[in-house]
Amino acid sequence: MGIMKEIRCPSCHRDWKAAVGHGRMHGKLDRAVEAFPKELQRKIRMDAGLGDEPLFLFNYRLAVCPECKDIVAVPFLRFLETGWEYVSPCPKCGGKAEVLEEDIPGVCPNCQKAGLEAEETGHWD
Ligand SMILES: [Zn+2]
Ligand SMILES: [Zn+2]
Structure with a gap:
């Protein structure tokens, strides 16, 4: 089951919502791969x-985009045998x-100050 998170910065008052973890449907490699952009899907399938079907781990993880100065949830996949x-x-x-x-994140991607607060606000799937 996935988790909904809300992250707040007490310094600049920005907040972000992110859906992390994985859903039931992501237990199958085919469905997990569909979470990725087309080019990456091709590479993963190859x-x-x-x-x-190889053993794999899939979940949405919190990530920071230095370009957008944003906190986002991105699909992450690892093949367990090859790493x-x-x-x-x-x-x-x-x-x-x-x-x-x-x-x-250790510091806010928007204002670079420490002290972000995170809260679980619910579940998805
Ligand atoms: Zn901030
Ligand atoms: Zn970005």
């Missing part, structure tokens, strides 16, 4: 090969989004 990873670009500008390892 890398997956024609044989048995190959795929990250969707920023949904707004198509630039490279930096996926976060933590639950929340």
Whole structure:
């Protein structure tokens, strides 16, 4: 089940909503791949090969786009056997989004101050 998050910056008062995690439908590689842009879909399918469906991990992750100064949720996929990873670009500008390892960015991408607050506001799927 996916989680809806709301992230707020107490310094500049911007807020972002992001749907992270994965839905039930993403258990199948075909459906998970559809979350990516067309070119990346082709690459992932080629890398997956024609044989048995490889083991994979898929979820939407929080990422920061330095271009838009935004927090976004981007599809992320990893093939467990090879460790190959795929990250969707920023949904707004198509630039490279930096996926976060933590639950929340260390500093606000808008004003660069620390102290962002995150809240789980619900579930999706
Ligand atoms: Zn801020
Ligand atoms: Zn962007």
